[in-house]
Amino acid sequence: MPGTGTFRIGQIPLGTAVEDYSGNDIKPVGVVWARAAKIRFGDSTNINQSSYCSSFNLQFDPTGLITNVASSSFTVGAEGTYQLSFHCRTTGGVRTNAGFRFELNGNVQPERFLSNYSRGGGAQQGGTHNFGGDGGTLLYEFGSSSTIVRILGSQQGNSGTVTALDGAITIIKIR
Amino acid sequence: MNLSELRSDCWIIDNFLTESEIEELTNHIQKIEWVMFDDVQASNFKQPSSKGFHVLEEDFEIIENKYLRKILDLNFSGMPKIEKFDRVLYNCFEKHDTPLPHTDSLTEGCWTFIIYPNTKWEPEWGGETKVMFSPNRMTEENMQRMDLVSPLPGRLLIIPGDVLHSGSGTSVNTPRYSMAYQFWNNK
Numbered sequence: 001m002p003g004t005g006t007f008r009i010g011q012i013p014l015g016t017a018v019e020d021y022s023g024n025d026i027k028p029v030g031v032v033w034a035r036a037a038k039i040r041f042g043d044s045t046n047i048n049q050s051s052y053c054s055s056f057n058l059q060f061d062p063t064g065l066i067t068n069v070a071s072s073s074f075t076v077g078a079e080g081t082y083q084l085s086f087h088c089r090t091t092g093g094v095r096t097n098a099g100f101r102f103e104l105n106g107n108v109q110p111e112r113f114l115s116n117y118s119r120g121g122g123a124q125q126g127g128t129h130n131f132g133g134d135g136g137t138l139l140y141e142f143g144s145s146s147t148i149v150r151i152l153g154s155q156q157g158n159s160g161t162v163t164a165l166d167g168a169i170t171i172i173k174i175r
Numbered sequence: 176m177n178l179s180e181l182r183s184d185c186w187i188i189d190n191f192l193t194e195s196e197i198e199e200l201t202n203h204i205q206k207i208e209w210v211m212f213d214d215v216q217a218s219n220f221k222q223p224s225s226k227g228f229h230v231l232e233e234d235f236e237i238i239e240n241k242y243l244r245k246i247l248d249l250n251f252s253g254m255p256k257i258e259k260f261d262r263v264l265y266n267c268f269e270k271h272d273t274p275l276p277h278t279d280s281l282t283e284g285c286w287t288f289i290i291y292p293n294t295k296w297e298p299e300w301g302g303e304t305k306v307m308f309s310p311n312r313m314t315e316e317n318m319q320r321m322d323l324v325s326p327l328p329g330r331l332l333i334i335p336g337d338v339l340h341s342g343s344g345t346s347v348n349t350p351r352y353s354m355a356y357q358f359w360n361n362k
Contacts, residue, residue: 036310036318062315081220083339085281085310102218109218137281141220170310172339174276 035173037061039074042088042166047100047153053088053164065173073150074169079142081175086151087135088167100134100162103150104142135167139174178251181322185306185334186253191245192292192329200292203238204352207265222275225342226267226350232260239263246288246331246356255286255333260356268302268351272344276307278337280359283311285336288356291326295349298325302351304332307339326351336360 018027043055052072067077076082084102102109151169153162177189192200212227230239243260268274279287289304296302303323324332334340336357345351 036308036313038310038313060313062318081222081275083277083310085278087281104219135281137278138218139220139222139275139277140218170313172276172310174339 035063035065035078037063037065037171039066039069039169039171040166041151041169042164044163044165046161047151047164048161049153049155051153052103053100053151053167059168065171067146073148076142076147076149076171077145078173079145079147080173082140082142083137083170083172083174084140084149085135085137085170085172086167089165090134091163091165100151100164101154102138102140103152104140105144105147108152109138109140134162180253181306181324181332184253185322185332185338186251187324188249188331188333189327190329191331192290194329196242197292197294197329200238200242200290200354201294201352204265204267204292204354207267209267212266223273225272225274226269228265229262230265231262235263242290242354243356255358257286257358259358260288261359261361262357264355264357266342266353266355268342268344268353270345270348272342274342274344276305276339276341278310278339279355279357280336280361281311282360283337285360286358287334287336287340289332289334290354290356291328291330291332292352292354293326293328296325296327296351298327299346300349300351301343301346302326303343304353305341305343306332306334309335309337309339311337326353 017025020026037058038060039056040059041053041056045051045054047053054072056069056072056074058066058069058074065076065078066074068075086100086102088100149169176191179187179189181187207228209226209228211224212229213222213224230236235243247257279285303325306322306324308317308320336359342351342353
């Protein structure tokens with residue numbers, strides 16, 4: 001048979017079988033990816049810059065990506081690069097917070113467009129939150145084999161709050 | 176043009192571009208001043224970047240508008256109802272590039288149309304677009320699916336913008352070009 005050497009195949013999705021022509025499983029053991037989970041949250045709690053969204057519950061996790069779900073957090077059980085997508089229905093009062101931030105193992109992440117940070121105007125200054133929802137998508141590197149994820153309010157709104165009615169987080173391991 | 180259904184909401188149109196259109200786009204792409212581009216904002220790390228260049232809708236020039244019109248003139252059963260696009264993203268992937276999977280938008284009703292203006296391409300040269308699943312429609316079955324679409328000359332790939340996807344590096348020294356019209360449906 002011509003051609004010896006290295007056969008490179010890249011990453012194999014978790015659910016993709018690799019078989020020989022006799023149907024035997026020859027899938028290599030290694031890194032799996034495209035593992036995904038969906039977590040719902042929200043109970044109309046008022047969230048400010050030092051309080052967390054709560055009432056987390058696991059909706060979808062066929063590969064066991066999430067190792068624990070608590071009232072206001074969930075734990076991811078593998079290091080790697082993740083896409084975290086977040087969306088939440090909100091209401092605001094006279095003075096509301098500007099949005100939300102992720103916290104990973106106690107480290108608060110930059111605001112970016114997850115919150116109203118880039119929208120300017122009253123919301124950024126702590127004024128009325130004029131949007132019925134908030135959210136965004138960011139990539140994060142989880143350097144630990146166990147990462148606790150929480151969502152807290154933005155610091156852009158000073159002492160204001162935003163009411164987190166309900167929402168969802170989807171998390172996908174992309175590397 | 177040859178239309179084929181990749182999935183119920185993804186299509187491939189081969190020979191979308193004529194040879195003269197490929198040549199026109201190739202000449203246009205040669206003049207692009209590439210920047211090192213990230214696909215999605217990364218918050219706490221530096222992701223691998225590759226050559227890209229984007230043009231927002233308000234800055235579309237004659238060539239972006241020409242192929243925008245050609246897309247909007249498509250007429251087949253299932254063709255997404257789109258009146259405008261938010262931007263065109265040009266990508267140039269080269270040997271050893273490792274772009275990350277990403278979504279272009281997470282709003283339902285968003286779409287991405289990717290044109291491959293490569294004058295020649297062999298499947299073994301790599302550079303495929305990997306099409307995965309949408310975080311908005313996660314099921315155990317569709318999470319396990321990944322389609323590889325080779326960037327054949329003149330091909331058009333149509334996917335929902337909320338589907339996780341990525342380009343790929345090449346196995347040869349020939350750069351792989353693509354031109355993605357994105358409709359984010361954010362407004």
